[in-house]
Amino acid sequence: MTKNLSKIAKAKKIKYFLISFVDLFGILRSKLVPTEAIGEMQKNGAGFAGFATWLDMSPADTDMFALPDPNSLIQLPWNKDVGWLASDLWMSGQPVKASPRVMLKEQINKLNKKNLKMKSGVECEYFLISQDGSSIADSRDTQSKPCYDQSALMRRYDLIKEICDSMIQMGWCPYQNDHEDANGQFEMNWDYDDCLITADRHVFFKYMVKSLSEKHGLRATFMPKPFSNLTGNGCHAHISLWDKKINKFIDNADKLGLSKIAYNFLGGVMHLAQPLTAFFNPTVNSYRRINAPPTKSGASWSPSSISYTGNNRTHMIRVPDAGRFELRLMDGSVNPYLLQAGIIAAGLYGLNNKIDPGKPLSCNMYTDYKNYPHLKKLPDIIEDALDFLENSKELKNALGIETINSYIKLKKAEIENFDENETFDKRSSVTKWEKNNTLDC
Numbered sequence: 207m208t209k210n211l212s213k214i215a216k217a218k219k220i221k222y223f224l225i226s227f228v229d230l231f232g233i234l235r236s237k238l239v240p241t242e243a244i245g246e247m248q249k250n251g252a253g254f255a256g257f258a259t260w261l262d263m264s265p266a267d268t269d270m271f272a273l274p275d276p277n278s279l280i281q282l283p284w285n286k287d288v289g290w291l292a293s294d295l296w297m298s299g300q301p302v303k304a305s306p307r308v309m310l311k312e313q314i315n316k317l318n319k320k321n322l323k324m325k326s327g328v329e330c331e332y333f334l335i336s337q338d339g340s341s342i343a344d345s346r347d348t349q350s351k352p353c354y355d356q357s358a359l360m361r362r363y364d365l366i367k368e369i370c371d372s373m374i375q376m377g378w379c380p381y382q383n384d385h386e387d388a389n390g391q392f393e394m395n396w397d398y399d400d401c402l403i404t405a406d407r408h409v410f411f412k413y414m415v416k417s418l419s420e421k422h423g424l425r426a427t428f429m430p431k432p433f434s435n436l437t438g439n440g441c442h443a444h445i446s447l448w449d450k451k452i453n454k455f456i457d458n459a460d461k462l463g464l465s466k467i468a469y470n471f472l473g474g475v476m477h478l479a480q481p482l483t484a485f486f487n488p489t490v491n492s493y494r495r496i497n498a499p500p501t502k503s504g505a506s507w508s509p510s511s512i513s514y515t516g517n518n519r520t521h522m523i524r525v526p527d528a529g530r531f532e533l534r535l536m537d538g539s540v541n542p543y544l545l546q547a548g549i550i551a552a553g554l555y556g557l558n559n560k561i562d563p564g565k566p567l568s569c570n571m572y573t574d575y576k577n578y579p580h581l582k583k584l585p586d587i588i589e590d591a592l593d594f595l596e597n598s599k600e601l602k603n604a605l606g607i608e609t610i611n612s613y614i615k616l617k618k619a620e621i622e623n624f625d626e627n628e629t630f631d632k633r634s635s636v637t638k639w640e641k642n643n644t645l646d647c
């Protein structure tokens with residue numbers, strides 16, 4: 207039975223609801239609705255002018271409606287008055303095809319038809335920076351190898367604790383928090399779950415980290431590469447396919463512990479990695495992180511070539527353990543729904559076409575890449591990523607030609623705006639345009 211939000215509000219003393227959605231650029235948008243109106247909104251949705259968001263609509267279009275999913279409800283741990291809801295977009299009685307959450311649900315349905323569901327976990331790295339974004343917030347955080355630095359981590363204890371306590375309260379089962387490889391960079395991990403739940407939580411996590419950082423007088427950014435000499439913000443994902451309670455990726459007889467299904471799924475992701483970068487690395491700034499020159503810490507921790515391996519972090523795909531793989535391509539600007547939808551679309555292509563990913567490599571890809579000239583390279587700039595997407599019949603078939611064309615059109619307009627103001631050079635410092643347009647991604 208559908209949960210009645212009015213009744214839940216009374217029981218939990220929720221006074222307002224944020225009815226939210228994410229557009230094609232991953233921007234989180236909402237209406238703040240008083241509890242008195244939630245019954246009507248649950249039935250008919252909250253109205254929005256689609257043209258005012260990144261969805262390739264016209265100002266003449268009729269209203270679109272965000273229909274909240276009551277299962278996604280989160281009572282803000284730091285402000286119990288407010289309940290947050292993820293929504294699906296509808297227009298003229300039809301789901302909006304370019305609504306990223308709708309896109310993900312469509313891919314989930316395709317997997318369900320094969321009696322499979324995808325479980326995933328995401329690792330969202332972020333920086334704590336000064337208010338104007340010109341430097342990291344902690345001037346004492348200067349080690350050349352700052353990863354896991356206890357002192358720098360504990361100087362942020364009040365904030366990290368509040369975020370982690372919130373995750374415990376929400377039932378996400380967080381299990382570790384650390385200082386990451388760049389000065390000023392942190393990561394917090396919580397349990398994997400069904401991919402729609404993970405996508406909603408990913409959206410909420412970014413909102414929560416930004417909000418609580420503000421509360422503590424700080425600013426958080428998930429920007430892929432806010433500082434050109436430091437390691438960037440990745441958003442690695444761990445992936446497995448399940449049939450009810452059975453992990454279909456496990457095969458203990460295999461050297462890496464992966465089944466044939468896992469290899470085919472992984473093969474599909476590798477096969478379509480080039481066009482997928484348009485979704486996984488969606489900003490101009492993203493291309494400072496992949497194919498990056500070495501950073502102050504000695505490694506960029508991001509891929510350049512399309513390869514997979516066992517437990518080795520220098521490749522695009524790592525198999526750290528039996529029964530799952532880690533895709534290390536995505537960065538902090540990735541749209542949480544398109545991350546999951548893109549992986550399913552490519553993985554299904556791999557399953558349906560029995561794509562063989564070949565043998566895993568065990569080299570240090572950061573230093574030995576020249577020995578593997580046959581490997582396909584990731585695109586070097588966003589324009590190339592969009593060209594790959596434009597030419598990808600596979601992704602157009604899987605995700606819908608119209609939606610992909612809309613996405614490309616909107617992204618090209620954005621790049622035009624960049625080109626009018628700046629030139630992209632990954633060896634020079636991050637431009638003002640990138641900061642203005644990506645710090646709050």
Ligand SMILES: [Mg+2]
Nearest residue numbers: 329331386393
């Ligand atoms: Mg990390």
